[in-house]
Amino acid sequence: TDIPDTYEEHARIMFDLLRLGFQTDTTRIGSMIMARELSGLSYPNIGVPDSHHAISHHRGDPELMEKKARIDTYHVQLMAEFAAKMKATPDGDGSLLDHSLIVYGGGMGDGNLHRHSDLPCLLLGRLGGTIRTGQHVVYPDRTPMTNLLLTVLDKVGVRLDHFGDSTGRLDPDPLSI
Numbered sequence: 395t396d397i398p399d400t401y402e403e404h405a406r407i408m409f410d411l412l413r414l415g416f417q418t419d420t421t422r423i424g425s426m427i428m429a430r431e432l433s434g435l436s437y438p439n440i441g442v443p444d445s446h447h448a449i450s451h452h453r454g455d456p457e458l459m460e461k462k463a464r465i466d467t468y469h470v471q472l473m474a475e476f477a478a479k480m481k482a483t484p485d486g487d488g489s490l491l492d493h494s495l496i497v498y499g500g501g502m503g504d505g506n507l508h509r510h511s512d513l514p515c516l517l518l519g520r521l522g523g524t525i526r527t528g529q530h531v532v533y534p535d536r537t538p539m540t541n542l543l544l545t546v547l548d549k550v551g552v553r554l555d556h557f558g559d560s561t562g563r564l565d566p567d568p569l570s571i
Contacts, residue, residue, distance in 0.1 A: 411475040450505030466477045477518045494519040513539050531568040
């Protein structure tokens with residue numbers, strides 16, 4: 395009935411609920427925010443007692459940038475645990491991760507400048523073997539993130555001409571086998 399005492403416990407429970415939703419075929423889509431914008435959340439368990447939002451406005455201060463990197467690393471570690479559990483969950487002729495696609499990323503390329511370009515993004519899973527994996531792709535500056543999302547929608551059978559501020563599908567398409 396209550397939110398767990400620690401962020402870590404709460405995040406793990408939320409990831410378990412997502413995995414359970416996929417495993418039981420209750421849902422095919424899930425969304426989770428690791429830390430909402432303007433969050434005053436701190437991370438004393440990883441040595442960052444300061445507010446996440448304040449740290450994101452690092453003003454080029456190396457100490458604050460290092461703390462931000464620690465928070466980002468921590469979030470990715472929690473995501474990696476989720477991915478490992480998805481991979482360990484049998485699903486048909488593979489694992490739940492094999493048959494899924496998880497898009498993990500951020501809405502800011504640089505929180506200090508509120509820059510919405512050069513967004514970090516990680517794709518996990520194989521979507522039933524329909525996408526190419528194991529690559530690092532860099533697109534030109536100002537390529538909207540929604541171009542990736544439009545390309546992903548194609549892979550799951552949703553054909554749209556545009557999505558949000560998209561300017562088209564990714565070209566070249568890094569997902570096609």
